[in-house]
Amino acid sequence: MNRTYDEVEAWLISQLAALSEIDPEAIDLDRPFIDYHLDSSVAVTLALELGRWIGRELSPTLFWEYPNISVLAAALTDPQRPGVH
Amino acid sequence: MAAILFNPGDPQFNADPYRHYRRLRQEDPVHRSPLGVWFLARYEDARLILRDRRFVVWDIPAQVEKKSGILKRALLSGSQPAHLDNLTVAIRHWLSFIEPPAHTRIRRLVSDAFRQRTVEELRERVRESANELLDSVRPSGRMDVIADFARLLPSKVIATLLGVPTEDMSRLIGLTEQVSRIFDPLMSLEQYGLLDGAALEFAAYLRQLIKLRRAHPQPDLITALVQAQEQQDALSDDELISTCVLLFSAGSETTVNLIGNGVLALLQNPDKMAYLREHPQILPQAVEEFLRYDAPLQMTSRTAIEDVPIGNKVIHEGEQAYAVVGSANRDPDVFADPDELVFDRASNHHLSFAAGHHLCLGAPLARLEGQEAIGAVLERLKDVQLVGDLPGWRAHVVLRGLNGLPVRFG
Numbered sequence: 072m073n074r075t076y077d078e079v080e081a082w083l084i085s086q087l088a089a090l091s092e093i094d095p096e097a098i099d100l101d102r103p104f105i106d107y108h109l110d111s112s113v114a115v116t117l118a119l120e121l122g123r124w125i126g127r128e129l130s131p132t133l134f135w136e137y138p139n140i141s142v143l144a145a146a147l148t149d150p151q152r153p154g155v156h
Numbered sequence: 157m158a159a160i161l162f163n164p165g166d167p168q169f170n171a172d173p174y175r176h177y178r179r180l181r182q183e184d185p186v187h188r189s190p191l192g193v194w195f196l197a198r199y200e201d202a203r204l205i206l207r208d209r210r211f212v213v214w215d216i217p218a219q220v221e222k223k224s225g226i227l228k229r230a231l232l233s234g235s236q237p238a239h240l241d242n243l244t245v246a247i248r249h250w251l252s253f254i255e256p257p258a259h260t261r262i263r264r265l266v267s268d269a270f271r272q273r274t275v276e277e278l279r280e281r282v283r284e285s286a287n288e289l290l291d292s293v294r295p296s297g298r299m300d301v302i303a304d305f306a307r308l309l310p311s312k313v314i315a316t317l318l319g320v321p322t323e324d325m326s327r328l329i330g331l332t333e334q335v336s337r338i339f340d341p342l343m344s345l346e347q348y349g350l351l352d353g354a355a356l357e358f359a360a361y362l363r364q365l366i367k368l369r370r371a372h373p374q375p376d377l378i379t380a381l382v383q384a385q386e387q388q389d390a391l392s393d394d395e396l397i398s399t400c401v402l403l404f405s406a407g408s409e410t411t412v413n414l415i416g417n418g419v420l421a422l423l424q425n426p427d428k429m430a431y432l433r434e435h436p437q438i439l440p441q442a443v444e445e446f447l448r449y450d451a452p453l454q455m456t457s458r459t460a461i462e463d464v465p466i467g468n469k470v471i472h473e474g475e476q477a478y479a480v481v482g483s484a485n486r487d488p489d490v491f492a493d494p495d496e497l498v499f500d501r502a503s504n505h506h507l508s509f510a511a512g513h514h515l516c517l518g519a520p521l522a523r524l525e526g527q528e529a530i531g532a533v534l535e536r537l538k539d540v541q542l543v544g545d546l547p548g549w550r551a552h553v554v555l556r557g558l559n560g561l562p563v564r565f566g
Contacts, residue, residue, distance in 0.1 A: 090232065104191070105191050110219075111342065112223055112342075113223070113232070115344045116344040130166075130167075131342055136163070
């Protein structure tokens with residue numbers, strides 16, 4: 072299933088906002104995930120859930136490899152890099 | 157894959173972690189990961205955080221409690237477990253996760269219970285068990301060193317020591333394997349849910365066994381711990397159960413890898429295997445070298461309780477840092493020819509049992525099992541050779557062990 076950049080970005084914002092229990096408006100796309108105190112197994116779980124949602128398997132360490140929303144959404148929707156895992 | 161200097165969670169990492177460690181030691185020995193966790197790759201730094209009182213053990217139970225809290229608030233979409241409370245209770249009092257004064261009290265009780273039957277007294281029984289296991293596969297001329305031998309021996313020893321009936325062993329090996337994943341820092345919440353189920357079953361089993369031993373004392377470690385509890389009122393029920401789960405887990409999941417990694421090292425160095433076969437008296441030094449060369453536990457974690465400068469960086473209060481033992485053990489500043497298997501090193505102060513007041517309590521037993529197990533393989537099986545390709549490494553980040561090690565012998 073192909074998701075657009077905007078869809079992936081919106082998904083990440085809503086998840087991160089829910090997890091951090093802050094307003095989605097307050098999520099900064101370029102702020103590192105680390106600043107949101109993302110728990111390690113929550114990060115692994117999010118990578119799994121995200122993979123299910125976009126329809127392909129993603130690396131469990133995705134949130135380490137792509138440290139903020141902009142970079143991650145871009146990598147996941149880059150047609151040149153369909154193999155991002 | 158984005159450019160990331162050090163990613164032990166990468167599925168390819170376990171094939172050769174030492175290549176990654178070497179790079180880390182050279183390029184960024186005090187490394188902060190993108191999620192804010194530190195990795196210390198040099199011997200000196202790794203040893204420092206293990207011994208320095210400005211660091212305490214990383215409180216994994218508190219982390220599990222935090223994850224349980226996230227689950228209870230149902231902040232995540234998808235199918236997640238409801239909570240992780242059983243797991244929290246089962247690991248809450250593990251010596252590896254607590255600090256003084258509780259650590260001092262429980263460690264003393266466990267050491268006393270251990271001391272009632274000294275480790276050397278166990279040697280004969282470990283040897284018998286090792287020989288029995290090997291004799292049962294010998295006629296076939298082949299075996300899987302992991303499944304048929306290394307996995308069974310330590311569990312058998314710890315079950316004997318604790319006083320667990322033989323018929324319950326395979327069930328307990330399964331539960332132990334699951335709970336031991338707790339050291340793995342890269343698990344999803346669903347995986348934690350499986351651990352929680354195993355912890356629930358484990359605790360229920362132990363509760364029954366403790367009840368039995370209380371009524372009918374036996375010459376085993378569980379009885380000794382039950383009696384310590386009664387005489388000094390020093391161990392709560394939760395502490396007792398948690399400690400038994402720890403002994404099972406620590407007693408088997410690491411030793412299997414000492415044996416497996418040791419046999420692999422010999423298979424890959426046939427001249428060393430031949431030498432050891434002819435000089436079994438150096439088995440103790442050989443086992444120290446196996447521990448250094450391919451450590452069963454590759455990294456262990458601490459938390460800074462104040463800001464600590466290391467190199468030109470500062471580990472801040474509250475931050476988590478891994479002593480990367482597998483890398484420290486191969487630090488060329490400390491060990492000459494670190495990537496070679498050398499039995500007669502003048503000194504071999506590896507960090508595989510950690511250091512400081514959390515130095516592995518079971519180290520003497522692990523050494524004994526390593527010596528007897530590998531000694532028995534060399535003595536009883538001739539011309540041991542690897543069959544086919546190596547089945548690869550288990551998908552653990554912290555524990556280093558093989559999926560299997562198929563061999564044939566003459």
